[in-house]
Every structure is written in structure tokens, then in C-alpha cells.
Amino acid sequence: MRALYFAWVRERIGKADEEIAPPETIKTVGELMGWLHGQGENYAAAFAHIKSMRAAIDRTHVKHDALIGEAREIAFFPPMTGG
Amino acid sequence: MSARIVVRVQKEVFDAAAEAAALTQGRSDIGAVVTFTGLCRDEGGALAALEIEHYPGMAEDEINRVAQEAASRWPLEGIVAIHRYGLIRPGEPIVLAVTASTHRTEAFAAATFLMDYLKTEAPFWKKQHLADQTSDDWVEAKAQDFAAADKWRA
Numbered sequence: 598m599r600a601l602y603f604a605w606v607r608e609r610i611g612k613a614d615e616e617i618a619p620p621e622t623i624k625t626v627g628e629l630m631g632w633l634h635g636q637g638e639n640y641a642a643a644f645a646h647i648k649s650m651r652a653a654i655d656r657t658h659v660k661h662d663a664l665i666g667e668a669r670e671i672a673f674f675p676p677m678t679g680g
Numbered sequence: 681m682s683a684r685i686v687v688r689v690q691k692e693v694f695d696a697a698a699e700a701a702a703l704t705q706g707r708s709d710i711g712a713v714v715t716f717t718g719l720c721r722d723e724g725g726a727l728a729a730l731e732i733e734h735y736p737g738m739a740e741d742e743i744n745r746v747a748q749e750a751a752s753r754w755p756l757e758g759i760v761a762i763h764r765y766g767l768i769r770p771g772e773p774i775v776l777a778v779t780a781s782t783h784r785t786e787a788f789a790a791a792t793f794l795m796d797y798l799k800t801e802a803p804f805w806k807k808q809h810l811a812d813q814t815s816d817d818w819v820e821a822k823a824q825d826f827a828a829a830d831k832w833r834a
Contacts, residue, residue, distance in 0.1 A: 672735060
């Protein structure tokens with residue numbers, strides 16, 4: 598699946614998007630964030646405060662306990678500051 | 681009658697007066713138009729520019745969803761919601777919310793609702809470029825903005 602990163606999550610990881618292949622045991626958005634946290638120093642910095650982070654599956658906001666299922670695109674970002 | 685909804689996410693500056701005029705063009709049944717424009721402040725000279733990042737596709741989808749929600753809550757004739765991205769200088773407009781209805785109460789309420797939800801649900805992020813070039817920081821989400829959006833859920 599495609600992972601997208603925005604704002605300081607993108608800056609800390611050092612890329613805007615990438616193809617990721619988490620193990621089968623990763624079922625929820627929260628578990629995926631935990632797995633990404635372990636993928637290197639830059640990922641650990643980006644996912645240091647998982648609780649306050651937001652996620653979207655196929656361009657729809659989801660909670661951390663949402664199942665990843667057949668998601669094609671999953672995005673991670675800080676709380677929004679538009680308007 | 682269902683509301684005419686116009687949603688745009690763009691880099692270019694918009695013309696708030698022209699957008700509001702287009703909403704009432706040829707209509708004689710609209711009694712109230714509320715136009716809200718959010719501008720970039722210079723924070724007392726400290727801010728050189730804002731850089732707004734967005735999630736293309738989802739930004740449009742979320743604004744549309746919020747506009748549809750507004751149209752389902754109040755009897756509106758029209759909605760225009762425009763949000764800019766990219767580099768924005770102090771004094772320039774960032775966001776526009778226009779609501780049109782038969783009476784003012786609905787137009788005011790719907791415009792407030794649109795802005796409260798846009799700030800907390802639409803995927804946009806502001807980065808501040810400071811005038812003294814010391815550091816560039818991402819704007820932090822404010823608890824008061826989430827409280828403002830939450831009050832509509834009651």
C-alpha cells in the first residue's frame with residue numbers, strides 16, 4: 598500500500614510518500630504507526646507522539662483502531678491547521 | 681431547493697466580492713449572504729509568509745463533505761468554500777466561506793459552522809516563515825479550534 602506523509606511527519610521522515618509492506622500481523626492504523634515507528638531514527642522521530650497524530654485511509658479520516666483491510670492509500674499527519 | 685455548492689482548492693488569490701456576486705447572480709429569492717474571508721496576519725511584523733501544505737484530493741473531498749453537511753443542517757441556497765495553498769503573504773486572503781439563504785440567521789450559522797469544521801477537518805497545515813529568518817515552524821493546532829467544532833456535535 599501507498600503511505601503518504603504530510604507537514605512535519607513528512608519532514609522528519611524525509612519523504613512525502615512511499616510503498617510500504619507491513620507484516621500480516623499489523624491489522625489496525627495504530628499498529629501500523631507503531632510498526633513505522635520502528636523503521637529507523639527518522640521514523641521514530643516522526644511517530645514519537647502517536648496519540649496526537651491523525652490518519653486517513655483512502656482519503657477519509659480514520660481513528661487509530663480502524664482496520665487497514667484493503668487500503669490502497671494511508672496518510673499520516675499532525676492535527677490540521679487550515680482555515 | 682437544494683443549495684448550489686462550489687468548492688475550490690487553489691494556489692491563486694480569489695476575489696471574495698466576485699464569488700459572492702456569482703452566488704446571487706440572476707436570483708431574487710436570496711435575502712442574506714454572509715461572506716467570511718480569512719487573511720494572513722503579519723503577527724506584529726514577525727511573520728514574512730505562511731506556507732500552506734494540503735492533501736490534494738482529500739482537501740477537496742473534506743470541504744465538500746463539510747459543505748454538504750451545512751446544506752443538510754440549514755435551508756441554504758448556495759455555498760462557496762475556497763481554500764488556498766502554497767506561499768501566502770501577510771494581507772493576502774487564505775480562505776473564503778460564503779453562504780446564501782432566505783434569512784440571515786441560517787447564513788450566519790452556516791458560515792460559522794463551515795469555518796469551524798474547515799479548520800479541524802480539512803487536511804491543510806500552516807508553516808510560518810519568520811521575518812528575521814531565524815526558524816520556520818509548523819503552526820500548532822489550537823484546543824479552542826477543536827472546542828469550536830465540537831460545539832456543533834451537541
